[in-house]
Amino acid sequence: MAPLDKNTDEAPKIVGDPFKIPDMECGAMADTHTFEAAPEHNEPLGFPGELVDNWKEVAIAKMGELAEKNRAFKVYLDTCVKCGACTDKCHYFLGSGDPKNMPVARQDLLRSVYRRYYTFAGRNFPWLVGARDLTKEVLDEWYTYYHQCSQCRRCSVACPYGIDTAEISMAAREILDSVGVGQKYCNEIIAKLKKTGNNLGLNPKALRATLEDLEEDLEDETGIAVKLPLDVKGADILLITPSADFFAEPHIDGLLGYAKVFHAAGVSWTISSYASEAANFGMFIGSYENMREVSWRIRQAAKDLGVKRIIFGECGHAWRVGYSFLNTLAGPFDFLDQNYPIPQHIMEFTSDALDEGILKIDKSRNDEFRMTYHDSCNVARGSAMGRKEGGQFDLPRKVLKAVCNHFYDMEQDTIRENTFCCGGGGGLLTDDLMDLRIKGAKPRMTALQQVSEDHGVTHMAAICAICKTQFSKVMPKYGYEMDSIMSVHQLVANAVILDGQVDDDDEDDD
Amino acid sequence: MLSTLYAVLFYVATILLIVGTGMKVLKYAKTPAPLKIPVSPAPRTKKGVVLRMGREVTLFQSLFKSNRWIWIFAILFHYGMLLVLLRHLRYFTQPVWWWVELVQPFGVYAGFIMVAGLAGLLFRRIFVNRIRYISSPSDYLMLLLIIGIGVTGLGMKFLMPVDILAVKTFFLGLMRFEINPLPMHFGLLLHLGLVAILMIIFPISKLMHAPGLFFAPSRTQVDNAREFRHLSAWAAQLPPLPEAIPDAEEK
Numbered sequence: 001m002a003p004l005d006k007n008t009d010e011a012p013k014i015v016g017d018p019f020k021i022p023d024m025e026c027g028a029m030a031d032t033h034t035f036e037a038a039p040e041h042n043e044p045l046g047f048p049g050e051l052v053d054n055w056k057e058v059a060i061a062k063m064g065e066l067a068e069k070n071r072a073f074k075v076y077l078d079t080c081v082k083c084g085a086c087t088d089k090c091h092y093f094l095g096s097g098d099p100k101n102m103p104v105a106r107q108d109l110l111r112s113v114y115r116r117y118y119t120f121a122g123r124n125f126p127w128l129v130g131a132r133d134l135t136k137e138v139l140d141e142w143y144t145y146y147h148q149c150s151q152c153r154r155c156s157v158a159c160p161y162g163i164d165t166a167e168i169s170m171a172a173r174e175i176l177d178s179v180g181v182g183q184k185y186c187n188e189i190i191a192k193l194k195k196t197g198n199n200l201g202l203n204p205k206a207l208r209a210t211l212e213d214l215e216e217d218l219e220d221e222t223g224i225a226v227k228l229p230l231d232v233k234g235a236d237i238l239l240i241t242p243s244a245d246f247f248a249e250p251h252i253d254g255l256l257g258y259a260k261v262f263h264a265a266g267v268s269w270t271i272s273s274y275a276s277e278a279a280n281f282g283m284f285i286g287s288y289e290n291m292r293e294v295s296w297r298i299r300q301a302a303k304d305l306g307v308k309r310i311i312f313g314e315c316g317h318a319w320r321v322g323y324s325f326l327n328t329l330a331g332p333f334d335f336l337d338q339n340y341p342i343p344q345h346i347m348e349f350t351s352d353a354l355d356e357g358i359l360k361i362d363k364s365r366n367d368e369f370r371m372t373y374h375d376s377c378n379v380a381r382g383s384a385m386g387r388k389e390g391g392q393f394d395l396p397r398k399v400l401k402a403v404c405n406h407f408y409d410m411e412q413d414t415i416r417e418n419t420f421c422c423g424g425g426g427g428l429l430t431d432d433l434m435d436l437r438i439k440g441a442k443p444r445m446t447a448l449q450q451v452s453e454d455h456g457v458t459h460m461a462a463i464c465a466i467c468k469t470q471f472s473k474v475m476p477k478y479g480y481e482m483d484s485i486m487s488v489h490q491l492v493a494n495a496v497i498l499d500g501q502v503d504d505d506d507e508d509d510d
Numbered sequence: 511m512l513s514t515l516y517a518v519l520f521y522v523a524t525i526l527l528i529v530g531t532g533m534k535v536l537k538y539a540k541t542p543a544p545l546k547i548p549v550s551p552a553p554r555t556k557k558g559v560v561l562r563m564g565r566e567v568t569l570f571q572s573l574f575k576s577n578r579w580i581w582i583f584a585i586l587f588h589y590g591m592l593l594v595l596l597r598h599l600r601y602f603t604q605p606v607w608w609w610v611e612l613v614q615p616f617g618v619y620a621g622f623i624m625v626a627g628l629a630g631l632l633f634r635r636i637f638v639n640r641i642r643y644i645s646s647p648s649d650y651l652m653l654l655l656i657i658g659i660g661v662t663g664l665g666m667k668f669l670m671p672v673d674i675l676a677v678k679t680f681f682l683g684l685m686r687f688e689i690n691p692l693p694m695h696f697g698l699l700l701h702l703g704l705v706a707i708l709m710i711i712f713p714i715s716k717l718m719h720a721p722g723l724f725f726a727p728s729r730t731q732v733d734n735a736r737e738f739r740h741l742s743a744w745a746a747q748l749p750p751l752p753e754a755i756p757d758a759e760e761k
Binding site for chain 1: 534537538541542543544545546547549550551552553554558566570572573575576577580584631634635638639640641643644645646647648649651711714715716718719722723725726727728729730733735736738739740741742744745748751752753754755
C-alpha cells in the first residue's frame with residue numbers, strides 16, 4: 001500500500017481521497033449553532049414563538065406522537081444494531097471529524113432519549129442501553145447537531161436496515177419546533193413563502209419585471225422573442241421552479257434554458273406568481289402540515305390557471321417533494337392531463353424533446369467547458385425520473401452528453417446513489433453555517449479535483465438550486481472559480497439553436 | 511427441582527418471545543407511513559421490492575456495499591447460526607426430519623463459524639474507534655451472550671459431552687407439557703440459561719432488527735408515488751384546504 005507511484009510524472013496525480021476517514025475529534029463542531037428563529041418566524045408556521053415553560057413534557061409527548069404517526073421513525077429507533085457501517089458515510093463527519101456527525105451517533109442523540117421514556121430497557125436500565133434523560137443540554141445538542149445534517153440519505157443507502165437519518169433529523173427538528181426552538185433560516189423562509197408565494201418574498205410586480213428583463217436578454221442574444229410568460233390563464237404547462245432561478249447565478253441561465261426548450265418545442269407554458277416557488281422547506285423541518293400547505297399552492301395555481309400539466313425546474317429537494325410527495329400532499333390531480341407524468345421534471349421534458357428530434361443542437365458551442373455532473377442528493381436518493389429505475393442518474397447525463405462534447409464522470413462511489421451532498425442541503429444554506437458548509441463540501445470537492453486532474457474537467461453541472469448556490473460559494477475555497485458550477489439547462493441553452501436564430505457572435509456566457 | 515425450574519423458564523421465555531415480538535411487529539404494521547420514502551433507485555413494482563428485500567435478507571446487499579469487514583463477520587455469524595439452529599431442530603422432532611439429518615454434519619462445524627463471526631464483530635467493536643464510540647454496554651453484552659451460547663454448545667459437543675438423549679427427552683416432554691429430568695451438567699445448564707435470556711430480551715432489544723427490517727419504509731415501499739396516490743389515515747383527516755386561491759392573495 002506504499003504510495004510509491006503517487007504523484008510521479010507518469011502516473012496521474014492523486015489529489016486526495018474523498019473517503020479518507022478523519023481522526024475523531026470530540027466536540028469539533030459543538031459550537032456550530034445556527035441562528036435560532038424569532039417569534040415572528042415561528043408563529044406563522046403554527047409553532048410557539050419561543051421556548052415554552054413545559055418544554056420537557058411537550059417534547060417527550062411529541063416524540064411519542066411521532067412514533068405513533070410515522071412508521072419510519074418508530075422502526076428506525078428500534079432496529080439499529082450499532083454495526084457501524086454508516087459511521088464513515090456522512091460528508092460532515094468526513095469533513096469535520098466530529099463523532100456526533102457520524103449518522104448513528106447523530107440518531108443516538110435522539111434515540112437515547114426515546115429509549116429512556118418509551119422502552120422497557122431504557123426506563124429500567126438506562127446505563128445498560130445508553131438511555132438518558134431529556135435536559136436543556138440535550139435539547140441544545142439536538143439543535144446543534146440536527147442542524148448539521150443535510151438529510152441527504154447517503155447513510156441510509158449504507159445501512160443494512162435502511163435506517164434513514166434524514167427521517168430522524170426531520171423528526172428532531174419538528175420536536176424542537178413544537179417547543180418553540182426553530183431555526184431562523186428555514187422558518188423565516190417558510191413564513192415568507194406563505195405571504196408572497198416564494199422564498200425570496202418577491203412580489204408579482206417585481207417578478208414580472210424580472211421576467212421581462214430576461215425576455216429582453218434572450219431577444220438580444222438570439223434575435224427571437226422567446227417568452228417567459230407569467231400568470232397566463234389557459235396555458236398548457238405550469239412551470240414550478242425554485243425562485244433562485246429568477247435572480248441567482250447560474251440558476252438564471254438554467255431558466256433561460258427551459259424557456260428556449262419550451263419555445264423550440266412550441267408548447268404554451270406559464271409561471272405562476274402565486275406558486276412561484278418549487279422549494280418546500282416544510283420538508284427540512286419535518287412538518288407534514290407546513291409541507292402540505294406549501295405544496296397546496298401548486299394545486300391552487302394549476303386550477304386557477306387551468307393548465308393541463310405541471311413541470312418542475314431544476315431543484316433537488318423540490319423534486320423529492322414533487323416526485324415522491326406532491327400526489328400525497330396536494331393530489332389527486334385528476335384535473336390534469338393524465339397522459340403525462342404528474343408532475344414532470346424539466347429533464348424528462350428535454351430528454352423527450354431530444355428523442356423526438358425537436359431540438360436543434362450545436363454541441364461545439366459548449367466546447368470551452370469540460371464537464372462533470374454532480375448528482376444532487378434528493379434527486380439521487382429521494383426521487384426518480386423517466387420510466388426506468390435510475391432515470392434520475394441517466395437522464396441528466398444523457399442530456400449533458402447530447403449538448404456537450406466533453407463529459408467525464410467522477411469516481412463511481414461518489415456519484416449516482418452514492419453521491420456526496422454538496423454540503424448545503426437540508427436547510428443549512430445559510431451564512432452562519434459557512435464553516436460547516438465548507439467542511440461538508442470536502443468529499444465532493446476532492447472527487448472533483450481528481451476528475452479535473454485526470455480529465456481536465458473545468459466545470460460541474462447540477463440540477464439543484466441549493467447545490468448551485470452552495471458550490472458557487474464554496475468552490476473558490478477549493479481552487480475553482482465561482483462560475484465553475486453550471487445549470488444543466490444552461491448548457492442546453494448554449495447549445496440549442498432556435499429556428500430563425502441570428503447569432504451576433506458575441507457569446508457572453510456569464 | 512432444577513428441571514422444573516428450567517421447564518418453567520423455557521415456558522416463560524417462549525411466551526415472552528412470541529407474544530412480545532408479535533406485539534411489536536403488530537405495532538410496526540399498524541403504524542402508518544405518511545409519505546413515500548423509498549431510498550431510490552427503488553423498484554417500481556411489488557415484485558421488484560420482493561427481490562430487493564430478498565437480496566437484503568439473504569445477501570446483506572447494502573452492508574456488502576458499505577463495509578466489507580462487517581459484512582464478512584455478519585455473514586459468518588448469521589449463516590453459521592442458521593445452520594446451528596436448523597441442526598438443533600433434531601432435539602424437537604421425533605423422528606428427525608430427513609433434511610435436518612442432512613444439515614447435521616455442517617451444523618456441527620457451523621458453530622465455530624458462528625463464534626468466529628461474533629468474535630470478529632466484538633473485535634471491531636472494541637478496537638475500531640468509531641464503533642467503540644457508538645457502543646453501549648448492552649452492545650458488548652449482546653455479543654458476549656451469543657458467544658457464550660456458542661462456546662457452551664461447542665463445549666458440550668467436543669469437550670464435555672452431555673447425555674443428549676436425555677436433553678431431547680426433556681424438550682420433547684415440554685412440548686407435551688410433561689417435565690422429564692434434565693441432565694445436571696454445568697455446561698448444559700449455562701447454555702440453556704443463556705438461550706432463555708436471549709429469548710426473553712429479544713423483543714425488548716436491538717434483536718428486533720430481524721423483524722424490523724421488513725417494516726423499513728425506505729426499503730419496502732414501491733417507487734410509484736406519481737402513479738398511485740399514497741395517503742395515510744391521519745393525513746386524510748387533516749382539515750381541507752381551499753381549492754381556489756384566497757381573494758386577498760390574488761395578484
